[in-house]
Amino acid sequence: MKKVVFFIGTLNPGGAETKLIRYILPYFSRKKGIKPMLLVLRDEGSLTGSVPEGVEVFCVNEEITTGLHASVFRTRRILKKIRPDVVVSFMWYPAVISYLVRRAGFIPFRHIVHETVNMTEHLDDVFRQGRFNPLKLFLIRSAYADADIVTTVSKGVQNDLIENFNVKEGRIKVIYDGIDHELISRMSSEVAGLNLDGMVIVTVGRLVYQKGFDILLKAFHMMRGQVRSRLLIIGDGAEREGLVNLAKQLNISKDTIFAGYKSNPYRYMRESTVFCSASRYEGFSIVILEAMVLGLPVIATDCPSGPAEILDSGRHGILVPPEDPEAIADKLLRVLPDIELRRSLSGRSLLRAQDFNLETFLEQWEELIEI
Secondary structure, three states: OEEEEEEEOOOOOOHHHHHHHHHHHHHHHOOOOEEEEEEEOOOOOHHHHHOOOOOEEEEOOOOOOOOHHHHHHHHHHHHHHHOOOEEEEEOHHHHHHHHHHHHHOOOOOEEEEEEOOOHHHHHHHHHHOOOOOHHHHHHHHHHHHHOOEEEEOOHHHHHHHHHHOOOOHHHEEEOOOOEOHHHHHHHHOOOOOOOOOOOEEEEEOOOOHHHOHHHHHHHHHHHOOOOOOEEEEEEOOOOHHHHHHHHHHOOOHHHEEEEEOOOOOHHHHHOOOEEEEOOOOOOOOHHHHHHHHOOOOEEEEOOOOOHHHHOOOOOOOEEEOOOOHHHHHHHHHHHOOOHHHHHHHHHHHHHHHOOOEHHHHHHHHHHHHHO
């Protein structure tokens, strides 16, 4: 029996967390000869109740005051007890801890790192916040270079890790996210419970700087007087208060809905007119793909990395430059009033979404684990 530990920070809802709980763990829990286990740094997040039955969960019990040394020691103690064959670290911090445990803790296991964001852009964001630490960069580069294999969600993330983080080309593999089209369609059929009359621009994600909601609010302010519409923002996060205040300053509060986090955003997306992403950087942006499964026309920033790969360089949706609210407003003004254009974009969304199926995604993960 091959013991595989999937190591992630928390189970707060996000793209990586959702695909792990919704798709990866259930798949491997049904596979003979593989025993999947879940290791989290902190026991928190709305997805904790969705862990598949039979999957053992271990927790490092990291707190705000817990330093890296203590987290490594606690993780080593857990992994020494489990004796895993494979550890799959989701994102940089679990990757660093696993690297240190393997190299300093003398516990042998095959280490797979799964990166879901453009790390150069992420570190630039951290630097902007005044939280940059040279040791962090050193440890990330060391952990990624030392991993047996690194998987990424897009070619853009792959290229960034090769060019800037010492990852050898032969040790890195792109696995595009796949999703359950039938599940999303079924979930979208539930009654939304919001009064979404008229044309609705919908966006979904954590309310953080990375996602560029401030840019979208400014774009909505620029175009709202020309085409009657509403902006629906689904998600929660640290910047919620600032974004609500910005909407007030721009005098768009009346037509802007901050719906908060929704475990089923698809029912609201289905009733919307167009999906818009204003992200400053991504890794893949699975929510764009989910919008396409629902047949929504997509307008997205051509940010590093992911959206251009999903939209096939603009063949299956509209790409605009990052940090450009005027460009977003211009495309919204073009798409919203034009029924034929919306129908065309909807068809292209549905067609492209078929290229990202769940079966291929899970088969690639199984190949990775079985190597």
